[in-house]
Amino acid sequence: MSQIEILDSVKAYLQREHGQFIAGEASRASDTAKIDLIDPATEQPLAQVASASTAELDAAVASAKRAFKGEWAQKTPYERGQLINRFADLIEANGEELAQLETLCSGKSIHLSRMLEVQQSAQSLRYYAGWATKISGETLTPSFPSMQGERYSAMTRREPVGVVAGIIPWNFSVMIANWKIGAALATGCTIVLKPSEFTPLTLLRLAELAIEAGIPAGVINVLNGEGAIGQQLIEHPDVAKVSFTGSVPTGMKVGQTAMAANLTRCTLELGGKNAAALLADADIDRAVGGLLQTGYVHQGQVCAAPERVFVHRSRIDELTSKLAAGLSQAKIGSPLDESVMFGPISNKPQFDKVCHYLEQAKRESRIVCGGNALDRAGYFVEPTIVQASSASETLMREETFGPVISFMPYDDESELLGLINDSPFGLSASVWTNDLSKAMRMIPEIEAGTVWVNMHTFVDPSVPFGGLKSSGLGREFGSAFIEDYTELKSVMLCY
Template sequence: MSEVQILASVQQFITRQHGHFIHGQCTDAESSERVALVNPATEQVIATIAVATEHEVDQAVQSAHDAFHHAWADTSPYERGQKLNKLADLVEQHAEELAQLETLTTGKLINLSRHLEVAQTVVFLRYFAGWATKIHGQTMQPSIPSMQGEKYTAYTMRQPIGVVAGIVPWNFSLMIGCWKIGAALTTGCTIVLKPSEFTTLSLLRLAELAIEAGIPAGVINVVTGTGQTGQYLIDSKYIKKVSFTGSVPTGIAIGQQAMKNDLTRVSLELGGKNAAAILADANIDEILPTLLQATFVHQGQVCAAPERFFIHQSKYDEFIEKLTGAIQQFKIGSPLDESTMFGPLSNKAHFDKVKQYLQMAQNNDQVISGGKVLAGIGYFVEPTLLKVTGVDDPLFIEETFGPVVDVIAFESDEELITMMNHSRFGLTASVWSNDLAKALRLIPQIEAGSVWVNMHTFLDPAVPFGGVKASGQGREFSDAFIEDYTELKSVMIRY
């Protein structure tokens, strides 16, 4: 065992009576209603969070609205970038503290919290900071005919839309929260974040660090609570955009509500039943380590991770044998143990959902490997490999968002594309092959927002990310986010 010692600063933080973070400071909760935060590895309550009232949400939005029109509006693009970089510096300085908060509340392996969650939060904040001085319009020459010698010129400018509601999921709360913070603040918007009720602490701590970084009070606010808190936020009159990451049903409901609220802008990064295609020429021994990492990172609780594996018939038996052997070697245990390879699911509600899928597979004799819930304390299940009866099998259609992989064989490229696209989702997909020409021919036919070759799951801030079909709308990262957080204003001048 190499169990990590919890920092004194973390112990102190989790024992606080947490309220919300409004206008640059921690606030006491108005309501006595609270939600318990449970360590998924031990099932022990480690802290409680407040449930925001409608009045508290209105206070947070009003603070963001005032900051948008005054404090942040008076901050130059260069200064915005500098302050985001300073926040990135502070995340680095408090990296172990933030990583431990994430692991305690999500069950994420401590090394994953350190080297992916916190480390990539820094990378993304710095990337967004670099865009602050590069948001621009265009000049153009209109074709309006001159009647009396007058001339015309025109230009466009991008202006921030205002207050953003950022609704953050439980799987990567710090990193995804900072995607929304970075996009909003870089473009000149302000933001009110509503974290998941399962994983709230890291974003409350980040909001404190933002004030230390010199980001003005009101620019970043955090309100905590359940789905009702999010509803209050979406319905607020000052919210001009909703940025949501989460499940498809919730995303659809949010999109419909946003449209009713005077066409409030919305970007939705939703789920997926992502496909990985293993072609006939793939070397299983070479691709297996990368494929395992992409599939089972954070116990498969990653929206981009593959769940549907399409294996060429000639490689099917070899793939099943070697994948089974590999996942049976995973060391399952405490996420605070640095030697652990596979931790718990993140919360009881999700644990119960995944158990239902595993029971369904057991009832239908579809389990190739794994498929069991571990006895004892904690929300632990085995990494699982399932065979399916066809592309209409419920286990092949519904997103499990966990360490459950479905496999099916294919023979021709045409069959592969038909089966891959037989899904209401379209977030990500991958092709595993050394035949680049074939991969390049397949990519345009695959209905997904992101397609990888010989990799899967991991993102880069320079590359746009988002889904098609029921997997969402809008794009994160690259320069694509700018359009979603700004209004394009046209100006014409007669002289």
């Protein structure tokens, strides 16, 4: 039997009353609305979580502000880095518990929860911990003329912005939360996290582990609720920065709300309609393996996943037939079954959205394989290949965020860049070819924040990640995050 056994600690955690995490302690308001958490693989209730009240929201921000001005501000950069590393240690030590909680709430494969939500989270935190001691300014020499023998010098300082509001999506709630936690804590900020109402439990557990790691109370807080809670958090006068990951329409509203509130700075990592371009010389078997791995992982619910694939007409039948053969061998079922490749869509609204796009594809395009919801309990759909004949078809324009990839043939490489860039989005793209010269010439012309060659979707904390056009503002990772979490202060001296 390949179905894993649920840990006793996970069973016990599901039975607890869940609310907020404020000032180092769990807060369980009894007079607020409760949100039912549903297992997407069975459609059965898992637990409930209480929505935050306005008073709790104010308390969480106040707690973060006290920690920012107080105990966290007194920590040296080295001490902050050590605490972040200790937090990463505890995530790894409690990894199976976190992975199981995440799989139960999101429908993510247990393998993926272990690899990304746990291992990648710890790796990202350790990367950010290394930056804590390396944030620096510059020394400058002004050109003022000396009037009476005086001299001048100048320097810049990088100072933490303050309280950060981190708004987390449901697709990778632990990993993306830790991107924001690591960036905030390494720069000396504190954070109030607002998880998705579909996947709040792992973040509440993370907050407990942060206290166990020795991170001071108030540095990490968690508020639960639906969109209204997020809006109140963005508008709060003591929030200095918003870091949002989610859909393009919601991200645009977040950015507008932040600017209107208090010119609050924000980082927006949004979705896209990411393109993959296979040149005539591409290694089709390699591309098939890459698309199986990156286009359908977590049922396609990955912001950077390829959704539009342009293939030279001479190779498209070979590609789609081999990909369809690979998909036909993939087992669909419980994400807690270690032999399963495809689990459920993460929640009912997203399941309904994907089903809508499948029906749209049947009207406008040609379904090569898949295309249907499964007649069983849970939010399951077949992994799907769609062949489009026009770039104007709905599934070539709108983000499905599901296990659906649209393929379209092209004849001449001169038209390829136009097809890739014909989108309001610009998060990521990939080029598949054995001709490095062609790839290098295409890269500057592709309108995307990340371009991969002979790969897709993979991100690493050393490489900045973010989008162009409607796909966002700002960057995660690399050293680029420092600018978004710090203020640049200039100092001038006369002596």
